[in-house]
Amino acid sequence: MPGPIDYSKITITPDFDTVEWWMGTKEHKYLVRQCKDCGHKWFPPFPACNKCNSMDLDWFETAGTGVLHSYIVVTQPILGAFVEAVPYVVGLIELDDCHEADGSLVRVGGVMLDDEEDVAIGLPVTVEFEQTNEANIVVPRWKISGTADNTWKFSE
Amino acid sequence: MGALTDKYCIVGVGETPHMRPSNRTTLSMACEAVKKAMADAGLEPRDVDGMTSYQAGDSTTSNHVATSLGMRLNYSVDIFGGGSSTEALIGNTIGLLEAGYCKTMVIFRSMNGRSGRRMGGQAPSGPVPPTRAAEDNQFMMPWGWTSPAQRFGMSAMRYLRDTGTTTKSLAEIAVAHRYHASLNPKAVMRHPITIDDHQNSRWVVKPLRLLDCCLETDVSACLIVTSRERAYDLRQPPVFIMGGTGRTMAPNSAWNYSRPEIHYVAGNYGRNRLFGMAGISQKDVNLISCYDAFTFTTLIQLEAYGFCGKGEAGEFVKGGRLQIDHELPSNLSGGHLSEGYTHGVSMVIENVRQLRHRADDACPGWAEGTHSYDRQAGCRQVKDARIAACLGWGTETMSSSAILRGIAA
Ligand SMILES: [Zn+2]
Numbered sequence: 126m127p128g129p130i131d132y133s134k135i136t137i138t139p140d141f142d143t144v145e146w147w148m149g150t151k152e153h154k155y156l157v158r159q160c161k162d163c164g165h166k167w168f169p170p171f172p173a174c175n176k177c178n179s180m181d182l183d184w185f186e187t188a189g190t191g192v193l194h195s196y197i198v199v200t201q202p203i204l205g206a207f208v209e210a211v212p213y214v215v216g217l218i219e220l221d222d223c224h225e226a227d228g229s230l231v232r233v234g235g236v237m238l239d240d241e242e243d244v245a246i247g248l249p250v251t252v253e254f255e256q257t258n259e260a261n262i263v264v265p266r267w268k269i270s271g272t273a274d275n276t277w278k279f280s281e
Numbered sequence: 282m283g284a285l286t287d288k289y290c291i292v293g294v295g296e297t298p299h300m301r302p303s304n305r306t307t308l309s310m311a312c313e314a315v316k317k318a319m320a321d322a323g324l325e326p327r328d329v330d331g332m333t334s335y336q337a338g339d340s341t342t343s344n345h346v347a348t349s350l351g352m353r354l355n356y357s358v359d360i361f362g363g364g365s366s367t368e369a370l371i372g373n374t375i376g377l378l379e380a381g382y383c384k385t386m387v388i389f390r391s392m393n394g395r396s397g398r399r400m401g402g403q404a405p406s407g408p409v410p411p412t413r414a415a416e417d418n419q420f421m422m423p424w425g426w427t428s429p430a431q432r433f434g435m436s437a438m439r440y441l442r443d444t445g446t447t448t449k450s451l452a453e454i455a456v457a458h459r460y461h462a463s464l465n466p467k468a469v470m471r472h473p474i475t476i477d478d479h480q481n482s483r484w485v486v487k488p489l490r491l492l493d494c495c496l497e498t499d500v501s502a503c504l505i506v507t508s509r510e511r512a513y514d515l516r517q518p519p520v521f522i523m524g525g526t527g528r529t530m531a532p533n534s535a536w537n538y539s540r541p542e543i544h545y546v547a548g549n550y551g552r553n554r555l556f557g558m559a560g561i562s563q564k565d566v567n568l569i570s571c572y573d574a575f576t577f578t579t580l581i582q583l584e585a586y587g588f589c590g591k592g593e594a595g596e597f598v599k600g601g602r603l604q605i606d607h608e609l610p611s612n613l614s615g616g617h618l619s620e621g622y623t624h625g626v627s628m629v630i631e632n633v634r635q636l637r638h639r640a641d642d643a644c645p646g647w648a649e650g651t652h653s654y655d656r657q658a659g660c661r662q663v664k665d666a667r668i669a670a671c672l673g674w675g676t677e678t679m680s681s682s683a684i685l686r687g688i689a690a
Contacts, residue, residue, distance in 0.1 A: 130425070132423070134412065135412055135413075135414050135422055135423055136412065136413045136414065137414045137419060137422075137423055138413055138414060138415040138419065139419065140415065140416070140419075143419055147419075167536075167539070168420075168536070168539070169417060169419070169420045169536060171535065171536075175533070194439065194543075195435050195436070195438045195439035195442070195543065196435070196438060197426070197431055197434040197435050197438060197486050197487060197488075198484070198486065198487035199425055199426075199431060199486050200483075200484040200485065200486060200487065201484070201485050201486065202425075203401065203402045203425075203427055203428045203431070204402070204412055204422065204425060204427060205412070206412075206425070207425040210425065213425060215424055215425060215426045215431065215435070217435050217439075217538055217543075228541060229539075230539060230541075231539050232538045232539045232543075233420070233538075234420065234421060234424050234426050234435075234538065235424050236424045236425055241487075246438075246439070246442050262423075264423050264424075277442045279438060279441065279442075279487060279488055281448075281487075
């Protein structure tokens with residue numbers, strides 16, 4: 126597991142399009158945007174549906190599960206918040222319940238709780254919510270939740 | 282072919298040295314670069330009546346540069362942006378000249394990219410202090426996913442998985458561009474490197490090593506564009522602009538990561554426009570500048586612009602194919618990996634010099650177009666260079682390009 130992340134060194138600044146998403150994480154909900162008119166889902170929460178252009182929008186509460194689509198291993202910290210955390214893995218997670226008939230899907234990023242050795246593309250992952258030292262900010266993390274066939278690991 | 286193909290030309294180029302650090306303002310560096318480009322073209326300040334630049338809140342403006350150099354402009358505008366800007370502004374410029382907004386236009390970038398705002402996000406003293414995660418960064422920065430290496434690394438990793446390419450192919454690009462830098466007196470990093478040097482360099486963010494990442498330098502670089510009719514009277518052999526694209530987007534460009542293939546980049550959508558407007562094919566291209574913020578960005582653009590098939594770039598770059606005297610020499614100045622970092626302008630400048638047959642190398646007669654082609658003796662002029670493709674990159678989902686033609690070869 127990576128070292129601690131000092132969230133006091135990042136000022137997360139929700140805006141009118143995103144504030145409800147950050148409120149969702151406080152209730153341990155991983156939300157994505159959903160169009161009330163056509164049902165399309167997307168993330169980040171841009172303010173219009175790019176399929177039907179409706180701006181009559183809702184939030185969809187995902188199961189917080191997905192499949193690891195890609196990842197990076199950060200060995201050199203760029204942000205002060207992550208100086209103690211390196212090496213850490215950032216995963217790109219394809220959410221299980223956001224697939225649509227035309228092939229559109231939602232992928233989100235997040236810091237893995239797992240170490241590099243345990244991570245592989247294709248593995249199932251699930252969300253966990255981490256309270257930060259800022260009372261209003263709860264941050265989703267991701268962890269490997271099982272096994273899969275045909276996984277792929279980066280080898281040097 | 283495009284209606285304006287060959288009607289406008291790049292007639293002047295100039296740049297400051299790549300400095301680490303400059304101890305100068307971006308205004309001072311820009312004045313030097315613009316002066317050098319005017320001198321190169323044989324233009325006086327009174328001959329220039331248009332100016333445009335791009336920046337990321339880190340630079341001076343056309344207003345200040347024109348004032349400092351005693352120019353009165355008929356048109357000026359400065360835009361926001363990074364790597365996808367150079368060729369996009371060439372496109373803007375052609376439109377403005379054609380419409381009569383101005384007659385001769387300067388395009389510049391000036392940046393203290395090492396001592397000032399670093400694109401990699403790291404302050405000179407080490408990891409940066411408290412940082413504001415706003416807009417899209419709300420969904421990246423809190424997960425420690427911010428720098429260009431970290432962002433493009435995600436696409437690179439999936440590319441390696443999907444195609445079976447290994448990092449040895451990335452090494453081929455680092456080696457080729459460094460070899461060219463070794464022939465460029467202006468380049469910051471001139472010691473040739475090997476595949477093993479690349480493989481043994483430290484990790485920055487897996488799958489990218491130190492030698493996969495470009496330099497960060499303080500520099501200003503400048504191009505001057507005018508009409509063909511004016512170009513004939515100027516000092517240098519004109520370099521004709523055959524066609525281009527400007528900040529072409531892939532679908533869902535503001536969030537690359539939910540696209541079906543995160544490494545199917547914007548160049549795929551610009552390719553037919555670029556070659557269609559220029560009226561040529563990839564086979565007609567003698568040399569390229571292929572944006573090398575990272576080795577991976579060069580690799581993926583070779584596929585995007587159709588120089589090889591989808592998923593084939595890893596094999597394509599092997600055996601030195603991107604090196605001078607081989608099939609598709611890339612980034613003859615050393616590029617951003619080894620010459621220095623200008624957000625794209627220096628790559629276009631190098632192509633202009635190559636197409637003039639006046640690469641500023643160790644050959645005593647380079648300024649008159651006399652070259653030995655002896656690489657041991659430091660000649661980096663591509664023999665018979667006639668057509669160059671400038672393949673810009675902003676992100677996976679945004680890219681600009683241009684095809685240039687010379688008449689000196
Ligand atoms: Zn809709």
